[in-house]
Amino acid sequence: MNKIYQKPYYQDQSVIIYHGDCRQIVPQLGSFDLLLTDPPYGIGVDKSMNKKSGKHFKGSAAPCGTYKVTNWDNQPPSRWVFEMLLSVCKKSVMWGGNFFDVAPSKGWLVWDKLNGESDFSDCELAWTNLKTPIRKKEHLWNGMLRKNKEQRWHPTQKPVELMQWCINLAGDVQTILDPFAGSGTTGRAAKDLGKQAVLVEMDEQYCEIAAQRMAQEVLL
Numbered sequence: 001m002n003k004i005y006q007k008p009y010y011q012d013q014s015v016i017i018y019h020g021d022c023r024q025i026v027p028q029l030g031s032f033d034l035l036l037t038d039p040p041y042g043i044g045v046d047k048s049m050n051k052k053s054g055k056h057f058k059g060s061a062a063p064c065g066t067y068k069v070t071n072w073d074n075q076p077p078s079r080w081v082f083e084m085l086l087s088v089c090k091k092s093v094m095w096g097g098n099f100f101d102v103a104p105s106k107g108w109l110v111w112d113k114l115n116g117e118s119d120f121s122d123c124e125l126a127w128t129n130l131k132t133p134i135r136k137k138e139h140l141w142n143g144m145l146r147k148n149k150e151q152r153w154h155p156t157q158k159p160v161e162l163m164q165w166c167i168n169l170a171g172d173v174q175t176i177l178d179p180f181a182g183s184g185t186t187g188r189a190a191k192d193l194g195k196q197a198v199l200v201e202m203d204e205q206y207c208e209i210a211a212q213r214m215a216q217e218v219l220l
Helices: 022-028 045-051 079-087 160-169 185-192 204-214
Strands: 015-019 032-037 089-095 109-112 123-128 135-138 175-178 196-201
Touching: 015 185, 015 204, 022 079, 022 196, 032 079, 032 160, 032 185, 079 089, 109 160, 135 160, 160 185, 175 185, 185 196, 185 204, 196 204
Parallel strands: 015 196, 032 089, 032 175, 109 135, 175 196
Antiparallel strands: 089 123, 109 123
């Protein structure tokens, strides 16, 4: 990696977190084996999630969580941002790829949330440039019934197990970039698998949450 002239928000032997704009920071970082990220979709999901707060899933006593309302999901990244990110990573997995203008791919990933009857989507999609057929991962993500009782800090947070699945599908990768890091799930997944990761996040609140998650012992 190139030398970057900004002090990390957090750093350990496996993960570095930068608080700032990936458009400014990533060009200084050099290249990576894998881009694994969940960019803003431009659908105002932080606001819509809070509108659903208090509603209950059928058959579940768990209400939806409430999150800090910001403007982070008002619009998706510009095309040149995607081009820049793809240019510094050999392999790429981008959740929410169905919201973006991306190249054709045979290697789409499907996350089946096993939601049952709820107000939320049954599945989410990730675009990849991996040489793999379409793959599906089932992982329960429904109120108190979430697998492993994993805590949620961010409205679009992905399960650690899901991100580990993505890393393993990418094959022999050691260095991972997440320029839209949120609460740091990519970093947690990478660290638990013995990989190196660099996270970039604009919201300091989420940088702090991610740093606290990274400071925990490796979970495997």
